[in-house]
Amino acid sequence: MDTKSLLRVARLVYELDGVEGRTRLQKIVHLLGEQFPNEFRQRFTLHYFGPFSKELAGEMDFLISAKLVAEDCPEDGTDTPYRYKVVNDAAGKRIKEASEPKTPEWVDFARRLNQKDKPTLEALSTLVFLRRRLAPEPDSLRREFVRVKPHLADRFGEAVALANDLLPSQLP
Amino acid sequence: MTVLDPPPSTGPPQPAKAKVFRDPVHDLIYFTPEDRWLLDLVDTKEFQRLRRIHQLGLGSLVYPGAEHSRFVHSLGVFDVARRMIRKLKHRHDGDGAIREELDRKSKTIKAAALLHDIGHGPFSHVFERVFRESEPPLPKHAEWSCRLLRDEGTEIGGCLRRNEVPIDEICRLISDTEVPPDPLYLRDIVSSQLDADRVDYLLRDSLMTGSRFGQFDSEWILNALMIAEPRIGELKEKKLCLDASKGTGAIEGFLFARLQMLSYVYGHKTTRAYEAELVQTLRLAMRLCAQLPDETPPPVQTAFEKKGELTNKEYLLLDDEVMWWALRRWAIWDGGALGSDASLAVALKDHSLRLVRRHQPWTFVRVRDDEPTFEALQFYERLIKEDNPLQYECFVDTLEDLPYKDFRYLIQTGKGKRSSKEASSFGEIYVVRDGQAERLSKYDENPVLLGLAQEFKLCRFYFNRRFEREFKESARKFAKEFKEFARQLQEFGVC
Numbered sequence: 001m002d003t004k005s006l007l008r009v010a011r012l013v014y015e016l017d018g019v020e021g022r023t024r025l026q027k028i029v030h031l032l033g034e035q036f037p038n039e040f041r042q043r044f045t046l047h048y049f050g051p052f053s054k055e056l057a058g059e060m061d062f063l064i065s066a067k068l069v070a071e072d073c074p075e076d077g078t079d080t081p082y083r084y085k086v087v088n089d090a091a092g093k094r095i096k097e098a099s100e101p102k103t104p105e106w107v108d109f110a111r112r113l114n115q116k117d118k119p120t121l122e123a124l125s126t127l128v129f130l131r132r133r134l135a136p137e138p139d140s141l142r143r144e145f146v147r148v149k150p151h152l153a154d155r156f157g158e159a160v161a162l163a164n165d166l167l168p169s170q171l172p
Numbered sequence: 173m174t175v176l177d178p179p180p181s182t183g184p185p186q187p188a189k190a191k192v193f194r195d196p197v198h199d200l201i202y203f204t205p206e207d208r209w210l211l212d213l214v215d216t217k218e219f220q221r222l223r224r225i226h227q228l229g230l231g232s233l234v235y236p237g238a239e240h241s242r243f244v245h246s247l248g249v250f251d252v253a254r255r256m257i258r259k260l261k262h263r264h265d266g267d268g269a270i271r272e273e274l275d276r277k278s279k280t281i282k283a284a285a286l287l288h289d290i291g292h293g294p295f296s297h298v299f300e301r302v303f304r305e306s307e308p309p310l311p312k313h314a315e316w317s318c319r320l321l322r323d324e325g326t327e328i329g330g331c332l333r334r335n336e337v338p339i340d341e342i343c344r345l346i347s348d349t350e351v352p353p354d355p356l357y358l359r360d361i362v363s364s365q366l367d368a369d370r371v372d373y374l375l376r377d378s379l380m381t382g383s384r385f386g387q388f389d390s391e392w393i394l395n396a397l398m399i400a401e402p403r404i405g406e407l408k409e410k411k412l413c414l415d416a417s418k419g420t421g422a423i424e425g426f427l428f429a430r431l432q433m434l435s436y437v438y439g440h441k442t443t444r445a446y447e448a449e450l451v452q453t454l455r456l457a458m459r460l461c462a463q464l465p466d467e468t469p470p471p472v473q474t475a476f477e478k479k480g481e482l483t484n485k486e487y488l489l490l491d492d493e494v495m496w497w498a499l500r501r502w503a504i505w506d507g508g509a510l511g512s513d514a515s516l517a518v519a520l521k522d523h524s525l526r527l528v529r530r531h532q533p534w535t536f537v538r539v540r541d542d543e544p545t546f547e548a549l550q551f552y553e554r555l556i557k558e559d560n561p562l563q564y565e566c567f568v569d570t571l572e573d574l575p576y577k578d579f580r581y582l583i584q585t586g587k588g589k590r591s592s593k594e595a596s597s598f599g600e601i602y603v604v605r606d607g608q609a610e611r612l613s614k615y616d617e618n619p620v621l622l623g624l625a626q627e628f629k630l631c632r633f634y635f636n637r638r639f640e641r642e643f644k645e646s647a648r649k650f651a652k653e654f655k656e657f658a659r660q661l662q663e664f665g666v667c
Contacts, residue, residue: 001570002304005550038307045348048405065542098550133351144351151406 001062007058007099008039010068014092015107016114018085022060023049025084027125032136034128034167036106038079046148060084068095112166119151123159128167159164175454181388193247201251209335211248216319216327218290221550222246224491228377228437228447229295230446233530237379242289242296250482250589252368252394253285255363260412270399278360283337284345284362290328291316293487294495298447302454303480311479314347314363314600316487323484337629346614357399360412364408365601366393366426374429377437385432389424396422402602402609414612423601423612425619431624439571439630445533448634449565455525457502460516465505472498499524519564534567534639537655537664545570547657548633551650562642566635632663640664 009029019025030051033040042053063069068091072083086092113121130144135160146153191203191211203211213219222243246316257278264270274328291313293299304401305308309318318518320578321339323329332339344353345362353359378386396419401408407632414423454476457464459630461476471489475482502524507517525531539545555563601612612621647658 001545001549001568003546006546006549037309041309045347046352048407062542062546066546068546069541095210126421130351147354148352148407 001059001095002041004099005041006059006063008104009056010095012110013063013069013098013105014015014086014095015103016110018083019114020083021118022057022082022084022133024114024118024121025060026050026052026116027121028110029053029123031109031113031121031128032040032106033062034132035109036154037168039104044129046126046129050142051129060105067091084119100145109155109166116162119152120158120162123149123155124166126152126164127159127163129155192586194250195244195248197248197379199370201247202254207254207282210282212331212335213283213286213328215245216331217460218326218328219243219246219287219486220287221491222292224298224493226492227373228381228443229298230450231377231440232438232442234440234443235383238381239374240380245372245421246286248372248376249288249362249368250286251372252390253281253361253395256368256397258665259282260399263398266275273355279335279337280341281345281358281361282292284342285368286320287328287342288317288346288362289313291318292321294490295447295450295494298600299454299490299644301451302458302583304410306428310480312349314351316555318343318347318350320484320488326484326488329334348594352625355410357410357412361612364412366412366414366423368660370426370430374426375432377433378429382438383433383437385436386429388429389422390426392422393419393426395419398604400602400604400609402611411602411609413531413602413604413609416603418602420618422467423603424618424624427621427624436523441536441632442533444569444632444633445528445536446530448569449534450527451521452564452567453502453527455518456516456520456523457498458509460513460520463510463517465501467501469494469498469501496528499528503528515561516564520559523532534634535637535640536632536634537661539660540569540634541656542629544656544660545631545656548631551647551654551657554650555646560646562639562646565635565639566643569632569634571630599601633657 012029012032013025016028016095019028027050027092029042030053031038032091033042034046040148042055042059044051044053051072060071066069067087070083070085086095116124127141127145130141130148134140134144142156145156145159152159180360191204191205191207191208193201195201202471223241225242226232226238226247227240227242228235228238257274261271264274269415291311293313293316297313300310300312321329321332322340324333327340330344341353344350345359348359348363360366363369371393371665373388374386374388378384393414396415398413398415399410400413401410402413404411411499414420457468457472458476458479461473464473471486471494474486475490478486502520505517505521505524507521509516510517526533539548542590545568552563552566552568554560555566602609605611644662644664647661651658
């Protein structure tokens with residue numbers, strides 16, 4: 001467990017004034033890691049809901065039990081997403097002081113991502129995961145995308161355009 | 173020709189023969205004539221290097237029998253994977269498509285099983301922790317494996333290309349950060365919650381440590397394996413599954429064996445103490461790398477100078493032997509003319525000597541609860557920030573640091589109140605009951621599995637007892653900031 005990484009995740013929750021949903025948080029951190037690899041260092045594997053980091057899930061559990069971040073759980077049987085937020089102002093102050101006093105460079109990017117809806121983030125994050133690992137052939141990228149995300153197949157083009165806009169450094 | 177080049181073949185080609193290895197776990201490991209090409213992989217210098225990497229890192233300092241290497245473990249994983257393929261073909265005797273697929277992919281699966289650990293660094297997982305802060309983040313061992321396989325300059329990569337084995341496909345099987353293979357069950361055999369790797373390492377580590385905890389009914393698990401198509405969200409993918417009517421008891425034993433090995437062998441307090449000290453010894457040596465004695469082996473010197481960001485060639489020169497040689501050299505280094513760094517040189521000598529001679533391990537305070545754990549982590553960061561030399565005399569060891577995969581998926585879904593959606597992992601264990609494949613973690617009427625789904629957390633603050641007074645003083649100094657951890661540290665030794 002790495003303190004800097006823990007604090008950075010807590011700072012993300014603080015700067016976004018809370019995050020709606022575990023999937024959303026996972027995708028935002030994945031995309032932040034693509035753009036700011038030295039800051040967000042979690043390892044991601046491809047799961048059904050797209051890139052997922054076991055390390056990040058562990059960090060969130062830890063921040064919750066360390067009473068820095070609160071998790072509002074949905075009642076059983078509902079589709080309401082989890083909501084993460086910093087426990088209170090004192091915790092926010094502590095997080096800010098312990099991480100870095102000024103606003104980090106990645107905050108704007110995180111806010112832009114947080115404005116997207118969940119399927120868009122899921123499609124974008126999956127596309128970026130695949131694009132980093134596959135040979136730069138549009139056909140193989142589309143084929144793999146549709147294989148692992150059949151329900152988002154019609155968002156492939158949108159995800160490519162968005163990735164080119166948000167992560168131009170990743171272009172082949 | 174260099175001394176490392178293989179000798180040229182002479183005379184007409186000989187008909188392929190079977191080859192057999194004696195093995196303490198599996199008895200006989202066969203390479204049939206059809207698998208004989210895999211022996212060319214075994215003979216490469218990259219695979220032979222695994223003889224010089226201990227499977228359990230410093231585990232033999234606690235369990236003297238645990239001298240086994242990544243080399244023999246890799247042969248074992250190959251053997252289990254080969255038997256899994258055979259059992260699956262037998263189980264799906266009437267299904268031509270699956271049999272044909274297994275035949276077509278068996279070369280790739282076997283090669284992946286054999287080569288899955290090719291990228292391990294010295295002392296297995298410990299080495300990765302030394303360079304944790306490096307920028308950019310350094311690859312983990314599975315990613316190193318893929319790098320080495322894809323490298324046109326390695327013998328192993330050349331051998332795979334000559335035998336027309338698709339390297340990208342092997343990488344998809346051994347590293348979960350690669351794109352999942354199609355079909356998914358191919359990765360399940362090599363790298364999943366129920367893979368050949370785990371079957372072998374639990375049995376082998378248990379046998380070689382003499383601890384018995386890791387024993388389980390592996391043959392029955394193999395006998396209960398099957399391929400089914402569970403629905404994973406919108407996907408219907410072929411997965412390696414267990415026939416619930418046969419395998420439930422065996423899978424309980426398997427998971428319990430893992431939990432016990434985690435608690436009593438992989439998380440053993442003394443092994444972890446030596447690992448903590450080794451990590452800090454190597455970090456200290458990295459800090460002093462410009463001044464280390466001339467006899468420090470060049471591969472180790474290079475690793476520190478480049479902060480772990482090595483070429484494949486440089487990485488392959490690192491193994492346990494070269495690291496032990498460095499430690500033995502530092503253990504007799506007086507640090508002579510180091511000026512202001514002289515005390516650090518003395519510390520390096522002290523650490524190295526203790527590791528080489530297996531002298532008294534570091535002691536620890538068991539940190540209770542997560543808030544004090546967070547404080548302990550911050551306390552350690554503070555020592556680093558202040559450039560306090562005590563930073564090399566302690567280590568915050570959390571269970572999350574354990575180099576062995578946990579039960580996260582099972583744990584998360586076992587809590588009841590939590591949704592298991594995000595945990596829908598492609599690597600989960602699936603069972604088939606009444607013709608339906610479902611996640612093992614959904615199998616919640618089983619009290620044994622529910623019992624195993626308890627969260628297991630551990631945090632130990634290791635430190636050099638010689639500096640107990642200094643640590644307690646520091647704790648007092650920061651008592652306001654790190655209240656609970658400081659209290660627990662100060663209570664150390666008070667009965």
